[in-house]
Every structure is written in C-alpha cells, then in structure tokens.
Amino acid sequence: MRDHLIIEDGRVASVIRAGRALVSGIVEFVDELGVESTQVVVLCQPSTRDIAETTATAFAGSGRRATGFTLPDGEEAKQMGVVEDVYRHLNTQRFTRRDLIVAIGGGALTDTAGFVAGTYLRGVDVVYVPTTLLGAVDAAIGGKTGVNVDGKNLAGVFRHPRAVAIDIDVLDGLPPDLIREGSAEAIKTGMIADPAIVEAYEADRLGVDLDDVVNRSVAVKVAVVNDDFTEDGRRAILNYGHTVGHAIETSTGRSHGASVAIGMHAAAAASAQVLDFGELDRQEAVLRGIGLETTAPDAHAPAIRSLMALDKKRDASGLRMVLLRDIGQPEVHTVDDATVRAALTAIGVD
Ligand SMILES: NC(=O)c1ccc[n+]([C@@H]2O[C@H](COP(=O)([O-])OP(=O)(O)OC[C@H]3O[C@@H](n4cnc5c(N)ncnc54)[C@H](O)[C@@H]3O)[C@@H](O)[C@H]2O)c1
Structure with a gap:
C-alpha cells in the first residue's frame, strides 16, 4: 500500500492510496484523514452497485447516515440532467457542507461526481473509489471533472477529491477489455x-x-x-x-x-x-x-x-x-x- 499526496498551496489537498482491501477499509481511511461527516451519499454506476451497497452499510455502521444513488452507465452519466438528479437527491437528504460524497465507479462516474461535488453548495467533500484501470491511473487523479454539453467535457471544474482509494483487488477482477x-x-x-x-x-x-x-x-x-x-x-x-x-x-x-x-x-x-x-x-x-x-x-x-x-x-x-x-x-x-x-x-x- 502506498500514499501519493497532491499538494496545493503548500498543503495536502488530496491523499491517493493504492493497495489491497481498501474498499473494506474505506471507513477507517476516511476517519484517518479526519473527514468529519455526519452523512455520506454513495454515488455509483450499475456495475458498482454491490460495492456501493457494502460501502454504505459500512458507513452506516460507523454511526453516519448513509444513502446511495445510482447514476446511468458510462457517458450517459455525464449530462447536466443527471447532475441535476443528483443535486435533487442531495436536497432530499438535506446534505450539508459537512457531509461527504463517496463516488464508486469508472471515470465517467468520478468525472460526474466530481462535478457535482465541485458545484453543489459551492463545493463539498468527495472521496473517489475508481473501479476501472483507466479511472485508477488517469480519470480519478488530477482534479479535472467534467460533463458533456454537445462536446465532451465542455463543462467542468478543477477540484481535487479529499481522497482516492484505489483497491487493487477490485482492479484484479476486471475483464480483459x-x-x-x-x-x-x-x-x-x-x-x-x-x-x-x-x-x-x-x-x-x-x-x-x-x-x-x-x-x-x-x-x-x-x-x-x-x-x-x-x-x-x-x-x-x-x-x-x-x-x-x-x-x-x-x-x-x-x-x-x-x-x-x-x-x-x-x-x-x-x-x-x-x-x-x-x-x-x-x-x-x-x-x-x-x-x-x-x-x-x-x-x-x-x-x-x-x-x-x-x-x-x-x-x-x-x-x-x-x-x-x-x-x-x-x-x-x-x-x-x-x-x-x-x-x-x-x-x-x-
Ligand atoms: N478527469 C480526467 O482527468 C479524465 C481522464 C481520463 C478520462 N476521463 C474520463 O473517464 C471516462 C472513461 O473512463 P472509464 O473507461 O473508466 O469509463 P466508465 O466509467 O464509463 O467505465 C467503463 C465501463 O466499465 C464499467 N465498470 C466500472 N467498474 C467496473 C468493474 N469494477 N467491473 C466491471 N465493469 C466496471 C462501467 O459500468 C462502464 O460500463 C470518460 O468519460 C473520460 O472522459 C477523465
């Protein structure tokens, strides 16, 4: 297991941890970073719903209120309409700036979740759990978020997630494609x-x-x-x-x-x-x-x-x-x- 630190203005903006069994240890990781949330909203795509449910259950077990929201698959998620749907779920949950979004999926999911986190209430905390290799080595790293408006990634903000948990056990199970x-x-x-x-x-x-x-x-x-x-x-x-x-x-x-x-x-x-x-x-x-x-x-x-x-x-x-x-x-x-x-x-x- 290794931590990689994103530094902004001399401070640690984001901790990227890559290693094994990180999904099962996600609550401990978030606690270790001192992310003090009373509520967690877990965003996922259809292929990552199982991991999302396990994660929501783990956060609920830590005394936080936890709900899940499934976005459409792939690029279908990267639309302003979907962003609005997520905003509405956050409204319904009375999500505050002290709460946390956990985004579990490939690059399309983390790009959309990052855009939501960068804009809702002018910015809330998000932790990414990239579940594709492309997400792990590229999309989840570097703070670019984006949704498609006519052209690809035409609307977006630069914003680092508080943390990224790359679970190699999940990546080992990916299909060859x-x-x-x-x-x-x-x-x-x-x-x-x-x-x-x-x-x-x-x-x-x-x-x-x-x-x-x-x-x-x-x-x-x-x-x-x-x-x-x-x-x-x-x-x-x-x-x-x-x-x-x-x-x-x-x-x-x-x-x-x-x-x-x-x-x-x-x-x-x-x-x-x-x-x-x-x-x-x-x-x-x-x-x-x-x-x-x-x-x-x-x-x-x-x-x-x-x-x-x-x-x-x-x-x-x-x-x-x-x-x-x-x-x-x-x-x-x-x-x-x-x-x-x-x-x-x-x-x-x-
Ligand atoms: N922000 C950035 O800097 C950056 C960089 C590169 C790419 N991107 C974006 O990333 C996206 C592409 O990333 P991607 O290929 O991960 O896209 P994706 O999220 O669409 O995932 C590809 C497919 O894999 C499925 N999937 C996800 N996790 C899985 C798992 N564990 N097992 C089986 N299937 C799984 C998804 O449901 C989807 O069908 C594009 O939207 C691209 O614009 C962003």
Whole structure:
C-alpha cells in the first residue's frame, strides 16, 4: 500500500492510496484523514452497485447516515440532467457542507461526481473509489471533472477529491477489455516518464502486476499535477498520443484507450521524424502485445485532418504535439504539415 499526496498551496489537498482491501477499509481511511461527516451519499454506476451497497452499510455502521444513488452507465452519466438528479437527491437528504460524497465507479462516474461535488453548495467533500484501470491511473487523479454539453467535457471544474482509494483487488477482477483500456494510458505514462512500466508490459502483457503499474502511473501523474495543476505548461505531456487519438476517437467511435494507442503510434512516428526517436517499433510491439491496434485504416483522412485542425485553431501557435526524444523525454512541439503527414501515414490514414 502506498500514499501519493497532491499538494496545493503548500498543503495536502488530496491523499491517493493504492493497495489491497481498501474498499473494506474505506471507513477507517476516511476517519484517518479526519473527514468529519455526519452523512455520506454513495454515488455509483450499475456495475458498482454491490460495492456501493457494502460501502454504505459500512458507513452506516460507523454511526453516519448513509444513502446511495445510482447514476446511468458510462457517458450517459455525464449530462447536466443527471447532475441535476443528483443535486435533487442531495436536497432530499438535506446534505450539508459537512457531509461527504463517496463516488464508486469508472471515470465517467468520478468525472460526474466530481462535478457535482465541485458545484453543489459551492463545493463539498468527495472521496473517489475508481473501479476501472483507466479511472485508477488517469480519470480519478488530477482534479479535472467534467460533463458533456454537445462536446465532451465542455463543462467542468478543477477540484481535487479529499481522497482516492484505489483497491487493487477490485482492479484484479476486471475483464480483459477494461484492463486493456486502462493499460493504454499506463503505457503512455511509461513512455513519457517511467520506462519500468513499459518493461513490465513487455514481460507480462495483460498479466502485469497491477499494484506496481498503478502505483507507478499514479506517482507520475501526481508529480506532474503537483507541478502544474491547471495545465499551463508541463501537464501537457500527459497528452502524449491524444492529439491524433482524440480525432480517431471522435471520428471512428473507438474507445478512448484504443484511440490513444493509435495516437501514440502516430506521435511516435512524428517523434522519429522530428527528434530521431528510436523506439517506435518497441512501443508498437508493447501496444500490440496486449491486443491494442496501432493503425486505423478505416478512418476517414479528411475527417481526422479537420478534427486535428480544430485543435490547431484553439491554439494560436499552430498544431502542437507531445513528441519523445527518448522514452522518458517528452517535449511539446509545434509540428509542420510534413510531420503530420508522417504521423498519419504511420497509422494507415492518408
Ligand atoms: N478527469 C480526467 O482527468 C479524465 C481522464 C481520463 C478520462 N476521463 C474520463 O473517464 C471516462 C472513461 O473512463 P472509464 O473507461 O473508466 O469509463 P466508465 O466509467 O464509463 O467505465 C467503463 C465501463 O466499465 C464499467 N465498470 C466500472 N467498474 C467496473 C468493474 N469494477 N467491473 C466491471 N465493469 C466496471 C462501467 O459500468 C462502464 O460500463 C470518460 O468519460 C473520460 O472522459 C477523465
């Protein structure tokens, strides 16, 4: 078990604990942090209702009033209408600023719960229990919350949860598809900052030691976020693979992890052209080794280019991509058309 600390203005804003049996020990964890709530509202998604019920029972056993509220699954949760439904449940429960929300689920659930916590009564405490690998290594870490309004994550606030409890026992029980999905982000983290993560996937593929991979990934994200909370500078390195990845996700409907893997291959090809990056094949083997695609020949090239151009319009300096000089050496570059072409050719889009 390991704690990772998010520091804001010299104070601990959030404690992220990753280890085993944390769901069964959630009351003790919250007590240890001194979160003094008289009431707990447990938010979950359909797939995490069992864990939520156990958790609510544990809080009730500690003398707190505890209720549960199930949000719709996946992106269906990330809507203003659902946010309002949760506000209404909190109203009905006479929820106060001394009470606590516990959010149990994947990234869609924690993103929505975080938005509720950041806005209800102008901000109440929330503890996340991420139950997907993507949630554990990415969505639950770093204080970004968001719901979708026409575009993805267009409404949101920056707000850290009081704590994050990542129970490796829960992650060990995930189906291979969800392990693969989160592994794309874990490998990305390895490529930008921790070669040991890449080596772990080379050795054990989808059978990697999740305790080790999660703790390493969280350590990197926490260090980056502590350096640059609101993404003015260094936090951008976390977007390695995401410029092309987002365009693939939007235009082909692939999942986020699958799209990021393809985006990483494109970014690695651009890195080879601009910075002589020599690990393109190695990265591709690692991604393919766990069943992720690195090309998207079905993608419509003009659609990908115009989605990337949209990104460019949002940044006056041109299209910016995170490139690698070597594993662990990310750099943000404004790239020219020839580089974009090389990146798209590498993923079969031309
Ligand atoms: N805030 C951030 O910084 C950030 C970063 C990355 C991604 N995100 C967001 O995270 C979301 C994607 O995360 P996700 O893939 O975890 O999404 P998700 O919450 O939709 O979970 C994916 C699926 O897994 C199911 N699930 C959850 N826990 C399970 C378990 N223990 N066993 C079996 N099934 C389980 C869910 O019900 C859902 O169907 C997106 O909305 C994305 O925008 C946010």
